[in-house]
Amino acid sequence: MSSISLENITNCPVTATMSVIGGKWKILIIHLINNDINRFGKMSMMLKDISKQMLTTQLRELENDGIILRKIYAEIPPKVEYFLTDKGKALLPVTEAMRDWGNAFVLNEAKAVEA
Amino acid sequence: MSSISLENITNCPVTATMSVIGGKWKILIIHLINNDINRFGKMSMMLKDISKQMLTTQLRELENDGIILRKIYAEIPPKVEYFLTDKGKALLPVTEAMRDWGNAFVLNEAKAVEA
DNA sequence: AGTAATGGTCTGTTTTATCTGACTATATCA
DNA sequence: TGATATAGTCAGATAAAACAGACCATTACT
Numbered sequence: 001m002s003s004i005s006l007e008n009i010t011n012c013p014v015t016a017t018m019s020v021i022g023g024k025w026k027i028l029i030i031h032l033i034n035n036d037i038n039r040f041g042k043m044s045m046m047l048k049d050i051s052k053q054m055l056t057t058q059l060r061e062l063e064n065d066g067i068i069l070r071k072i073y074a075e076i077p078p079k080v081e082y083f084l085t086d087k088g089k090a091l092l093p094v095t096e097a098m099r100d101w102g103n104a105f106v107l108n109e110a111k112a113v114e115a
Numbered sequence: 116m117s118s119i120s121l122e123n124i125t126n127c128p129v130t131a132t133m134s135v136i137g138g139k140w141k142i143l144i145i146h147l148i149n150n151d152i153n154r155f156g157k158m159s160m161m162l163k164d165i166s167k168q169m170l171t172t173q174l175r176e177l178e179n180d181g182i183i184l185r186k187i188y189a190e191i192p193p194k195v196e197y198f199l200t201d202k203g204k205a206l207l208p209v210t211e212a213m214r215d216w217g218n219a220f221v222l223n224e225a226k227a228v229e230a
Numbered sequence: 231a232g233t234a235a236t237g238g239t240c241t242g243t244t245t246t247a248t249c250t251g252a253c254t255a256t257a258t259c260a
Numbered sequence: 261t262g263a264t265a266t267a268g269t270c271a272g273a274t275a276a277a278a279c280a281g282a283c284c285a286t287t288a289c290t
């Protein structure tokens with residue numbers, strides 16, 4: 001099941017997943033979209049340290065990997081919304097596990113120190 | 116619960132988690148240790164594209180963040196083993212979710228193409 | 231004496247990631 | 261006419277990540 005092939009790590013499913021959603025931004029973008037922050041401008045504001053170019057790149061890669069869907073409205077000024085595909089929604093257990101861990105081991109600790 | 120603070124993404128637990136286990140290697144290292152590949156040499160072989168220096172750096176950071184424990188045996192040649200702490204074990208839901216997704220959406224797809 | 235084994239460290243270099251700022255298109259409103 | 265809004269694109273610069281290869285210590289074995 002979860003065992004690692006000693007011969008060939010390229011068959012490791014964790015490695016495979018990392019190659020798709022690894023990097024600084026993708027997990028956060030998926031998390032944002034799942035929380036209805038699904039327009040370019042909003043995302044750009046939330047991820048305050050991301051450049052527009054990088055955001056575009058990440059969104060395109062997620063789209064090409066079938067994780068998000070890009071819906072263009074025929075309006076001026078342009079309106080584009082991003083949605084998770086089923087394949088993308090299947091990643092939510094990952095973000096949820098991260099959310100839980102962050103709450104338990106990082107944010108609560110910080111609060112404890114504050115108090 | 117899982118909602119995002121629009122004002123301040125630094126309070127986002129997913130972001131917090133990413134800041135600890137983000138990067139190319141840490142998730143994989145945690146996964147390896149959990150599969151009893153817990154010595155420097157073994158890890159180095161499994162992560163075939165990692166340099167020794169990078170592996171050292173990642174292990175030290177994980178240790179400093181309380182995610183792994185470094186056990187030194189008084190032997191020659193040196194023997195060191197790494198273990199997950201409770202805080203580290205609490206991250207296993209993340210690697211498990213990644214493993215499941217990788218199996219479902221990457222490795223199986225590859226097999227389907229092969230067949 | 232010479233070699234192997236383990237878990238590193240150190241310096242220098244390359245590769246990759248990411249940012250900055252200017253620029254584009256078009257309809258609407260003042 | 262000029263500003264505003266949105267979702268980008270593009271070239272060039274810079275910062276961060278990561279690697280390569282030499283080197284170290286100690287003991288056992290040949």
